[in-house]
Amino acid sequence: MTTDLVAALDIGGTKIAGALVDERGTVHARQQVPTPPSAPGETVLAAVADVLSRLAEDGRWSRVGALGIGSAGPVDAVSGTVGPVNIPGWRDFPLVEGVRQVVGGLPVTLVGDGVAMVAAEHAAGAAVGRRNALGMVVSTGVGGGLVLDGRPLSGPTGNSGHIGHICVELSGDECPCGGRGCVETIASGPSIVRRALARGWQPGPEEETTAAAVARAAGRGDEVAVEAFDRAGRALGAAVAAAAALVEIEVAVIGGGVAQAGELLFAPLRASLDLYAGLSFTHGVQVLPTRIGSDAGLVGAAAACRAELLELP
Structure with a gap:
């Protein structure tokens, strides 16, 4: 058979x-x-x-x-x-x-x-041909994975590269994981919504309270919505810079529902990466959207x- x-x-x-x-x-x-x-x-x-x-x-x-x-x-x-x-x-x-x-x-x-995501992107997506890559899934949570020396790295328990739970804000919000100031507490979809609501944003009468609704508001010029995505992008950029310093990645591939906001998220991410990736061997890391989707x-x-x-x- x-x-x-x-x-x-x-x-x-x-x-x-x-x-x-x-x-x-x-x-x-x-x-x-x-x-x-x-x-x-x-x-x-x-x-x-x-x-x-x-x-x-x-x-x-x-x-x-x-x-x-x-x-x-x-x-x-x-x-x-x-x-x-x-x-x-x-x-x-x-x-x-x-x-x-x-x-x-x-x-x-x-x-x-x-x-799983970075394995797919390395095999047939945005990280094809790269020896060292980070993949990030930015959605309800923030997950991640690594390709090192040309091979996806799962680790002893299958969690290697779980970058959503590194700290990027020492005095930040408590995370359900038990930590504080994790990337996920700033850049996940629910975290973006919480930030926007706390600063006065409200969805339209026909809209759900989602990160996609915040993104639409940002596209209309809502300053609170723009700030929520800017903050999320900056947190992701700091995390990518940390990964580059740790394992010398060449590319970071970003996927997940929140990444569908496009440059609203990617522009502050790249600016933050430029700011935090100060070492000679961390310069030049590319940030790309998922190709496989x-x-x-x-x-x-x-x-x-x-x-x-x-x-x-």
């Missing part, structure tokens, strides 16, 4: 996406549901199972040889558990065990969503899965 496809899951605080991914990284049979907000762990798992069940109804499911999962973190690839900061119902939750009850005996690989997590989860299978004895 041909098993040329990998089932992939991309799990975040806003959505749970799934697809079948072929060896070229092409996405087939895409499925997606909202992540249940503030729901118990088993409810969130049921949403994951729903996506997998829909994929299994596709006629190509018989060609699936493994499952790759890219999840908001932190994750623990060794124990198969997850505890995403932005999914409150999952704390040391046995995700791999729960998923195996749906997919049976398929091999399952778990990595952080940022690791919203499918990067799925493509990367599948790529991580294939890489692990190749390493098995």
Whole structure:
């Protein structure tokens, strides 16, 4: 039987996406549901199972040889558990065990969503040909991953490069991770909204209270909305500069829903990077938007899965 496809899951605080991914990284049979907000762990798992069940109804499911999962973190690839900061119902939750009850005996690989994203961009996106790269997923949370010496780095537990939880503001807000002043407390979508609301911004009568609504207001010249995105971009730039000093990256690829704001986010990010990347070997880091887009997590989860299978004895 041909098993040329990998089932992939991309799990975040806003959505749970799934697809079948072929060896070229092409996405087939895409499925997606909202992540249940503030729901118990088993409810969130049921949403994951729903996506997998829909994929299994596709006629190509018989060609699936493994499952790759890219999840908001932190994750623990060794124990198969997850505890995403932005999914409150999952704390040391046995995700791999729960998923195996749906997919049976398929091999399952778990990595952080940022690791998956940068693996995809390195294989077929904005970081192709780069030996050292940082990927950042700026959405409900802020995740990240690294490519070092030409290879995606997952680390012992699948969390390497989780840059959203480095401190960029010593006296900043407390983060749900337990830290203070993390990048995520400034640059995530909910953090941008909180900042704008606290300074007087209000969504229009037909708008939801989202980062996308703040971005639209900024596009109309709302100074409070512009400041919220400027602050987020500056925090991201400081984080990229820190990564460049630590591991000499050549490029930072930025994806996720918040990155769809374009230059509203990227302009202050690049300006901040120029300010903070003062060492000779940190100059010249390129900042690029994701080339693969919203499918990067799925493509990367599948790529991580294939890489692990190749390493098995």
